[in-house]
Amino acid sequence: MTPVADLAAAANELRQRPRVLVACHEAPDGDALGSLVGAGLALRAGGWDVVLWAPGEAPLPADYAWLGYDEIVRTAPDDAGQRLLLALDCGSAARLGSTGDAVISRAEAVINLDHHADNTRFGTINAVDSASPCATILVLRLLRLLDLPIALEVATALYVGIVTDTGGFMYGNTSSAAHHEAAALIDLGVQPDAIFRLLYEGKPVARTRLLARALSSLQLRLDGRLAVASVTIADLDATGAEEADSEGTINHLRSLVGVEVAAVVREPRAGEGRIRKVSLRSASPSIDVAAIAHTGGGGGHAMAAGFSSEADLDAIIALIEAGMRHA
Numbered sequence: 165m166t167p168v169a170d171l172a173a174a175a176n177e178l179r180q181r182p183r184v185l186v187a188c189h190e191a192p193d194g195d196a197l198g199s200l201v202g203a204g205l206a207l208r209a210g211g212w213d214v215v216l217w218a219p220g221e222a223p224l225p226a227d228y229a230w231l232g233y234d235e236i237v238r239t240a241p242d243d244a245g246q247r248l249l250l251a252l253d254c255g256s257a258a259r260l261g262s263t264g265d266a267v268i269s270r271a272e273a274v275i276n277l278d279h280h281a282d283n284t285r286f287g288t289i290n291a292v293d294s295a296s297p298c299a300t301i302l303v304l305r306l307l308r309l310l311d312l313p314i315a316l317e318v319a320t321a322l323y324v325g326i327v328t329d330t331g332g333f334m335y336g337n338t339s340s341a342a343h344h345e346a347a348a349l350i351d352l353g354v355q356p357d358a359i360f361r362l363l364y365e366g367k368p369v370a371r372t373r374l375l376a377r378a379l380s381s382l383q384l385r386l387d388g389r390l391a392v393a394s395v396t397i398a399d400l401d402a403t404g405a406e407e408a409d410s411e412g413t414i415n416h417l418r419s420l421v422g423v424e425v426a427a428v429v430r431e432p433r434a435g436e437g438r439i440r441k442v443s444l445r446s447a448s449p450s451i452d453v454a455a456i457a458h459t460g461g462g463g464g465h466a467m468a469a470g471f472s473s474e475a476d477l478d479a480i481i482a483l484i485e486a487g488m489r490h491a
């Protein structure tokens with residue numbers, strides 16, 4: 165893998181194509197939205213005709229709304245076929261949502277800029293570097309290759325990707341590059357304490373009430389090596405919380421003594437069929453949760469992965485347990 169050369173190819177492609185559709189994955193996290201906003205604003209300031217696209221129908225997470233959602237469209241534009249698609253933080257075409265394949269096949273070219281180890285290389289150019297702790301660092305390097313200035317709002321968006329994907333510089337992907345590039349962004353004016361407050365404080369009380377209900381469902385399996393909690397529609401209705409409010413729950417499970425895998429199972433909302441969404445986190449370097457997620461038809465990183473399933477909670481737990489026994 166030659167990520168530097170791939171990024172150079174991506175930069176060359178962008179230089180030749182003034183119209184760009186910048187996209188991130190559905191159900192976007194801080195890295196996806198930071199990549200989307202950072203790349204979109206920087207390219208637009210550099211003279212590109214840019215559309216920012218966050219696929220999917222669920223509301224974008226309130227935690228990152230301060231990055232600015234006004235410019236973000238939820239449906240790919242009609243002229244997507246006359247644009248270069250710059251897909252950010254997407255491990256596969258499926259991550260671009262139900263219309264992803266159609267947009268990919270129509271686009272003038274597809275730059276797949278990502279850091280997932282299981283990336284399917286769906287682009288015409290694949291700037292994929294699984295050693296990168298987040299996608300925003302790859303965006304930053306791409307902007308440097310294009311000699312684009314990094315405005316404070318761009319630097320801030322890119323910093324959000326580093327902070328969130330490394331768990332505040334605590335996860336195993338926290339490389340020296342994570343710190344070096346964060347430092348470079350701080351030198352551009354980013355204020356870590358202000359971003360901390362925007363990301364992690366001022367939260368609705370409904371989130372804590374949802375956390376309480378989710379934690380009350382805690383099950384410990386395999387002699388305490390597996391911690392599972394579920395979030396049901398009844399929990400959301402009783403607390404007034406949104407599904408995205410359950411995102412921090414898994415870190416509480418992961419932090420428990422003896423736990424090697426944490427799992428949160430989210431019940432579907434009306435209109436989502438019978439699909440349950442399963443988030444997995446590893447607390448042990450010897451357990452690759454992406455491998456477990458693959459057996460469920462999903463994917464992700466060694467320490468953070470997920471899958472969707474029509475199976476019930478017990479069957480989902482059995483699948484995770486089987487994966488842990490084989491790890």
Ligand SMILES: [Mn+2]
Pocket residue numbers: 195196253279298299329
């Ligand atoms: Mn990411």
